[in-house]
Amino acid sequence: MTAPASPSATASASATPSSPALTGWPTATGSKAVSATIEVSGTYDGGLARHYGSGDLGGDGQDEGQDPIFKLADGAVLKNVVLGSPAADGIHCSGSCTLQNVWWENVGEDAATFKGKSSSATYLVQGGGAKGADDKVFQHNGAGTLTIKDFQVEDFGKLYRSCGNCGTQYERHVVIDNVVVTSPGKVLAGINSNYGDTATLSNVTVVGDDDRDITICERFQGNDDGDEPTALGSGPDGTFCRYGTSDITYE
Template identity: 45%
Template structure:
């Protein structure tokens, strides 16, 4: 049987069907009477839906561990990672990274690797007199004249590799050849673990120092000094401990003819000296003193020599004594001379 639209409308009015709100459970249209009936006895037989479980919190994704042997990591991190055994990875193909890695590994394997972080090269090479004289073939011809030439040139601040102000310090440094004067001190300074591989005129010069002040040299060594290792121009005291010197002319020299002369004192303990001419040269005429203890001296002509100094720069001092005199040159049986 077919019904027209008019018939359906009349039938709906006869049955009294009215629009009803949607059912809260499933969104279906329901009658008013169904609102008072429980869902279990509803004519629509609605079934309660189980409560939805709350969504599980998202677990953080495990972070990928940092590469352990990646060459572009900073060197301190690489050293820390290298403490644990691990398979060695290949270097990156970039030539610059490969070069940096090789340099870092070389510094770690070098005996002086502790000094590598503190080592700094000069910004530019400096042409000095010793560079001309000590390079073959000039070294064979002019080397005998070098002491006279450096005395005529008489050094100067321009020939120093390092200049230290009053109260400053210098440590863990290796000063190579081709320099005239290694370190200049403009007051009371401290040197610790400083090495001179080839001294030209002076390794260390105390230019200015007041009375009562002391300059200290703690450990270190000097080799091939054609003139002096330590030149003392100021006043006060120079103290050296645990030092090694080899192939030298003079280890310590109180200025012999400075324009202004002072009383100076030299103290050294734990010296190892080999193949030299003079350990200490002092001016007894100005009250200088040299005290040497606990030292080993081999192949050295004189341990201590006293001079009559002068304040006339054009004159040379006159030697007036040598050896232990108990007043100016002071050392005992703990200084072994062979």
């Protein structure tokens, strides 16, 4: 069951927003219980209200197949939203989408999943932040390119994962720029080199990882039969994991 976007949702706006400076976590302006997925076509401005799951969306575990709080149509924009707990499966993008100034206080199954089937699909996450992801923050199941910029993440498993064992596989790309990462965490970008995936990273600041346990970019042998993908290696290689030592700063 799904619910349409609120009447305050406006017409589509595809322009890329300007780059904001990284800021502290916002204070929610109010709270809204969401019992059925909110479908967005166009632009939904949440006014920084906290949206959290209730009823059928009241889960915050890692069970696969949960419904999202928001489902975005191709070209939709979601901005100024705080996702509280429980957050179910966060946000699903059916095609190209923009997530601007979206904050996850405690990630559920995943913060956002990108499902566009076209190689020309583009997804933009600009501003915002995420905490408390037991596994993945951003799950890339479809095709195309995801850009994550001006973002902050802490206490997470993987910031980005190109699906390692989806039934339909694609070549996928991620660009990570101006991101502040606070430990604990495991992996910033996980990609499937056998499908031609790439991860391009720049202006990444890692805080509190004195032992440098967080893997910046990890390559996998993906598959389409549901088996656990095989790890192939990590670190910059100039082809799949694209960054240099000057692109990562430790504090």
